[in-house]
Amino acid sequence: MMKVLKIAGIVLFGLVLLGAGAVWIVSDPLPEEEEGPEAEALTDKMLAAIDYDAYQQIKTLSWTFAGRHHYVWDKHENIVTVHWDDVAVEFSPDNFDGSAIEKGKPLDGDELHDAIQTAWTYFANDSFWLVAPFKVRDPGTERRLVETAEGPALLVTYTSGGVTPGDSYLWLLDENFKPRAWKLWVKIIPVGGVEFSWENWQNYEGTWFASSRNAGFYQMEITDIQVAY
Helix, strand or coil, X not given: CCCCCCCHHHHHHHHHHHHCCCCCCCCCCCCCCCCCHHHHHHHHHHHHHCCHHHHHHXXXXXXXXXXXXXXXXXXXXXXXXXXXXXXXXXXXXXXXXXXXXXXXXXXXXXXXXXXXXXXXXXXHHHHHHHXXXXXXXXXXXXXXXXXXXXEEEEEEEECCCCCCCCCEEEEEECCCCXXXXXXXXXXXXXXXXXXEEEXXXXXXXXXXXXXXXECCCCEEEEEEEEEEC
């Protein structure tokens, strides 16, 4: 799946930041560290903590994003079904072939094209909030170890793919190397280093997913997570 950095939740959060004149957040500079074996070793520990091997074996993954978008993703065939409002779309992110129904009526032509494009944007955005920890070695990524006051952290930069190449995410890890939060340097947000917690980790028959994201005055939940192997 293509890594897309135009994230729906980030867009909303960016608007909140721009519109909240009473809120003042100091922008942090992006860490400037070097790639190397230490970063790769930390990546291995992080992926082991969330059981990347089990994630690779998942056949079907389903979830609801922020109570609005409902997904069933056939990972092996890479076919996605998305439901929102009165619309249901099934499509392939590989070639954008698919079908769509709105209010019980099958769509075709431009309406079908627009529905698939909207579904793809939702899926790319919302799935990243769920599976981003498993994508730290996607093609076009760079990894760096950053020493923080709370221990080593993993900085991941996406140099290609998506709509905003160059965006970076600093994974802050707990004592077991499981992500507890990330800090963002993304073009869609004018403030660098905004931190979102990753909370409520649960094991889903082998694979670990976190269902809560919290940045203080912005919170988001991912519910109805189910997996089939």
